[in-house]
Amino acid sequence: MMSLQSGTLLLILASAVSSLALAASDAHISPHAKFRPVGMADVTWTAGLWADRYRLCRDTMTPTVEMALRHPDNAARLDNFLALAKGENAKHLGKDWGDGDC
Numbered sequence: 104m105m106s107l108q109s110g111t112l113l114l115i116l117a118s119a120v121s122s123l124a125l126a127a128s129d130a131h132i133s134p135h136a137k138f139r140p141v142g143m144a145d146v147t148w149t150a151g152l153w154a155d156r157y158r159l160c161r162d163t164m165t166p167t168v169e170m171a172l173r174h175p176d177n178a179a180r181l182d183n184f185l186a187l188a189k190g191e192n193a194k195h196l197g198k199d200w201g202d203g204d205c
Contacts, residue, residue: 112165118143 148154173182175197186193 112169 131139148157171177177197180197182196183193
């Protein structure tokens with residue numbers, strides 16, 4: 104079962120991808136567009152390649168990334184970002200830098 108944090112991380116990633124797609128094409132506001140994009144909540148993957156990839160991301164990849172970000176030896180600590188998002192004046196945990204090889 105997916106944890107609340109995993110679901111939140113998945114939602115953030117989906118939102119970022121969606122925002123990039125909309126920024127690349129303003130078809131939703133162009134008076135010349137023949138087609139309009141559908142909303143994220145209006146479409147679901149039910150079967151096939153993309154449904155399998157979505158389930159893999161939701162059930163395996165996202166929880167694995169969350170575990171890595173919560174690991175105390177990882178410089179990119181999720182706890183630091185969560186505290187910042189909540190507006191908490193918390194002490195920074197872990198290293199002050201990360202080079203991607205943490």
